[in-house]
Amino acid sequence: MKKAMPEIVALGIYDGALVHKNRVETPSRRVRLYEIESILEDGGTTYVDGIGYPIRAHNVIIGKPGQMRHTVLPFKCLYLHLVVEDEALAALLDALPDVYTPADPTAVEDSLRTLISAYTAPDLDGGMRTAAELCAPLSRLIRDARLTAGVV
DSSP, X not given: OOOSSOEEXXXXXXXXXXXXXXXXXXXXXXXXXXXXXXXXXOOSEXXXXXXXXXXXXXXXXXXXXXXXXXXXXXXXXXXXXXXXXXHHHHHHHHTSOSEEOOSSHHHHHHHHHHHHHHHHSOOOSTTHHHHHXXXXXXXXXXXHHHHHHOOO
C-alpha cells in the first residue's frame, strides 16, 4: 500500500564547505528522491541535468528523482529530502521548476525552520506535529511556484 504522506529521509541545514572540505565541487550524482533546498546565501553554481544555475540566497532548488546533480561550492541551504509515493503529490512536485525565486522567500525558509524544529523535538504526539508542519512548506512551494513561475 502506498503512503499518502511523504516520508522525511533527511532534514536540516547543509553547508557544503563543512561536508566537502578541500573540494571546490561536489561529485556528480543521480537524485534518488525529492530534494527541496532553500538557499541561505549566495554561492557557486548548481547543475541539474547539465544546466547551471547560480546559487543565490532565497532561491529554492527542487531536485527530482532521476536528475543528475552536482554543485560548484560554496553552497549553504535548508534542506528536506523526501520519499513520495503518492502519485498526485509526485506529479505536483515534478511540475515545479528546478530552481526559482519564491514570491516570499522568508516564508519558505520559516516554514522549513519550523519543520526542522518539529522534527527534532521529542515526539510526544506520535509524529502528528511533524506531519502537520511537513504540509506547510510543500503547500507553500507548490502554490508559490505556480504563481511566480506560471506552473499549472
